[in-house]
Amino acid sequence: MVRRTLVLAAALVAAAAVASPALGLAVHVRVEGARTSIYGAQEPRLSVFTGALAADDGSVHTLTQPTALGALEAASRKGEFYYRLHNASFGLYVDRIGRREAAGSAGWVYKVNGVSPPVGADNYVVREGDHVVWYWADFSSGSPATLDVVRRGRECYRAFGVDDQGDRTAAANVTFRIDGFPAFRPNGIVCPRAHWHRLRATKPDLIRSELVVRP
Amino acid sequence: MLRRALAALCLAFLLVACGRGEGGEAAEGATARLWVTRDRGAQVVLTATVPAGLTVMQALQREADVETRYGGRFVEAIEGVEGSLDEQRDWFYFVNGIEPDVGAAEVRLGEGDVAWWDYRSWGEQMAQPVVVGAFPEPFLRGWGDERRPAVVSAPPAFAVQAQALRRVLGSGGSGEPNLFVLQVLKGAHGATLRATRGEANDAPVTFRLTGSLPAVRAAAETLVSRPASIRFLYEARFDEQGRIVR
Numbered sequence: 001m002v003r004r005t006l007v008l009a010a011a012l013v014a015a016a017a018v019a020s021p022a023l024g025l026a027v028h029v030r031v032e033g034a035r036t037s038i039y040g041a042q043e044p045r046l047s048v049f050t051g052a053l054a055a056d057d058g059s060v061h062t063l064t065q066p067t068a069l070g071a072l073e074a075a076s077r078k079g080e081f082y083y084r085l086h087n088a089s090f091g092l093y094v095d096r097i098g099r100r101e102a103a104g105s106a107g108w109v110y111k112v113n114g115v116s117p118p119v120g121a122d123n124y125v126v127r128e129g130d131h132v133v134w135y136w137a138d139f140s141s142g143s144p145a146t147l148d149v150v151r152r153g154r155e156c157y158r159a160f161g162v163d164d165q166g167d168r169t170a171a172a173n174v175t176f177r178i179d180g181f182p183a184f185r186p187n188g189i190v191c192p193r194a195h196w197h198r199l200r201a202t203k204p205d206l207i208r209s210e211l212v213v214r215p
Numbered sequence: 216m217l218r219r220a221l222a223a224l225c226l227a228f229l230l231v232a233c234g235r236g237e238g239g240e241a242a243e244g245a246t247a248r249l250w251v252t253r254d255r256g257a258q259v260v261l262t263a264t265v266p267a268g269l270t271v272m273q274a275l276q277r278e279a280d281v282e283t284r285y286g287g288r289f290v291e292a293i294e295g296v297e298g299s300l301d302e303q304r305d306w307f308y309f310v311n312g313i314e315p316d317v318g319a320a321e322v323r324l325g326e327g328d329v330a331w332w333d334y335r336s337w338g339e340q341m342a343q344p345v346v347v348g349a350f351p352e353p354f355l356r357g358w359g360d361e362r363r364p365a366v367v368s369a370p371p372a373f374a375v376q377a378q379a380l381r382r383v384l385g386s387g388g389s390g391e392p393n394l395f396v397l398q399v400l401k402g403a404h405g406a407t408l409r410a411t412r413g414e415a416n417d418a419p420v421t422f423r424l425t426g427s428l429p430a431v432r433a434a435a436e437t438l439v440s441r442p443a444s445i446r447f448l449y450e451a452r453f454d455e456q457g458r459i460v461r
Contacts, residue, residue, distance in 0.1 A: 089440040090379035090436065091375040095432075103428070120375035137372065
């Protein structure tokens with residue numbers, strides 16, 4: 001185990017050494033853990049990483065194009081969180097971010113602009129301005145929807161559930177968190193009073209929304 | 216139970232004529248494979264390469280000591296291992312992992328086909344429409360000349376695995392697709408691969424790989440990189456690391 005860790009550490013150092021500077025393409029990145037946002041609750045823009053990455057077996061893989069995996073790598077560097085790339089015989093996938101490792105019925109997946117791509121993250125080429133969200137999902141009862149918050153009128157916000165295909169349906173029984181305080185709304189619409197700053201939508205078994213900051 | 220067994224015997228020699236039985240033209244030098252096992256594949260009796268164009272029965276008679284009944288249409292014994300009505304054990308056969316409902320003398324082997332004889336107890340379950348042990352043949356060859364398209368259905372957690380399986384199962388074909396489903400099972404430990412199909416010989420097959428998320432990923436990796444590791448199995452069980460559990 002110690003040896004494997006050392007090999008991994010060495011490989012990571014090696015990868016850092018050969019990393020090329022970003023090519024300038026930027027996407028929005030957010031990483032959602034099971035109970036908290038690990039990186040970028042507001043989906044900040046980041047230059048997508050391209051270059052060499054080390055997998056868990058010490059193998060090195062080069063991302064020549066800006067990919068969803070490159071977006072995660074960029075976030076990991078910026079946010080200083082750990083993730084692990086598993087090298088399967090036929091491809092790469094992320095089996096751990098932060099403290100959580102794929103286990104039982106849950107693991108790490110990603111979406112680009114609300115859609116779950118049918119390919120591995122190292123094969124998904126992103127475009128300027130894409131929204132890339134990595135999240136911890138429990139698949140025991142199908143794929144969980146991700147929550148999205150959309151402004152309605154001047155003062156109100158409505159929550160939508162977004163499925164793997166990117167199809168949106170109005171979400172019911174949503175708990176909004178307004179400056180940290182929960183506000184349960186059966187109709188999925190909240191109109192917060194003045195003086196609020198930060199809002200996001202949550203619902204059991206769904207992936208929490210991005211953090212909305214009062215305009 | 217006796218009646219069911221008799222029905223099976225009748226089936227073996229009453230049914231005649233099927234797509235494969237006609238023609239039977241095979242290219243010069245083309246070969247098919249013959250597997251003979253016991254107890255749902257637990258014990259291998261023999262494997263051999265045979266010329267394509269033979270019937271499943273001829274292929275067997277070419278490689279093994281066979282006793283037949285009912286005008287040579289029903290296999291009584293292979294290598295001295297005899298079927299028994301009392302013990303409810305008999306010889307059954309699959310073509311590319313699919314159990315046809317026609318006699319073995321009626322089915323002609325095409326190039327690359329797998330003829331698989333297995334001696335098993337049928338007391339619990341008579342028919343075994345499709346088994347996993349010839350994977351990926353039910354998808355690549357299946358039954359008859361018409362190749363069906365393959366559809367891999369999986370949640371995003373298995374995007375990488377589904378992509379690799381699509382490569383193995385190939386594209387093209389026509390008609391109702393064969394299906395390969397990857398699915399997470401709540402509370403599962405390890406993974407299981409099972410196969411089902413409809414009643415007709417040429418009905419599409421469905422393979423279902425279910426279990427914990429890491430186990431399904433690892434098992435898919437095993438299937439893609441070493442499909443022969445589930446050879447001869449009726450269904451396959453995998454541990455969390457994707458190793459076969461026997």
